[in-house]
Amino acid sequence: MSFVMRRGLGLTSTLSSSARAFSTTPARRVARITIVGHLGDTPELQATSTGHEVLKYVVASSSGPRDNRQTSWFRVSSFLPEGPQRELLRGLPKGTLVYVEGDATMGTYQDAEGKTKSSLNIMQRSIEVLKRPAQTESA
Template identity: 30%
Template sequence: MNKLRNRVQLIGHLGMNPEVKTTDSGHKLAKFSLATNESFTNSNGEKVDETEWHNVIAWNKTAELIESYLEKGREVALEGKLSTRSWEDEKGVKRFVTEIVCNEILFLGKKA
């Protein structure tokens, strides 16, 4: 049995309209940021709201759905895997980014 060991599930709101493009090889790619919120009471009894921002990418059919139906503010549930990649910028500095590669998405709530 194949066990998925790198799995992420998030519910949040899009922080931007998705950026969608088609690669030279004809694959569709969607990129967007997702905000997840958490509330808790700190040691002083004060309510604290924290927002985490996540970079999300999706390919092909999932990217097409995202392009057709999602916009900034829309609430979604998604599942995917964490992926970290690196590159060198124009000054030769090595850069890193961690993204969620989305393979399933569920549209929640109403359109923003």
């Protein structure tokens, strides 16, 4: 960053050509997404084709007036290493209210009928538990 003296305005900074005028962080090729919603089911651990493990779960987020609520379902993946964070996430029950931040990318694939489909892929960056579902007497 360089500084320029403007007549009557004092010292003013100017950004270099590689910086973005609206942000001090570098540009990224990934979109960010924030989701607040309820877990659709208990997160599941699945093996990838390369032998790694990925934790997958679904978050339901609703919006709109009570008489016309719309629910969106988001599939989220997490490559948390073994340890307490992964075990905590695996143990969260269906209905837990969560706050998820992730990287969102669009992907395409061929369905069983050969049609090209697109999907939103979300890779978890962080997750916070906002509220656990109420315990029932039978639980």
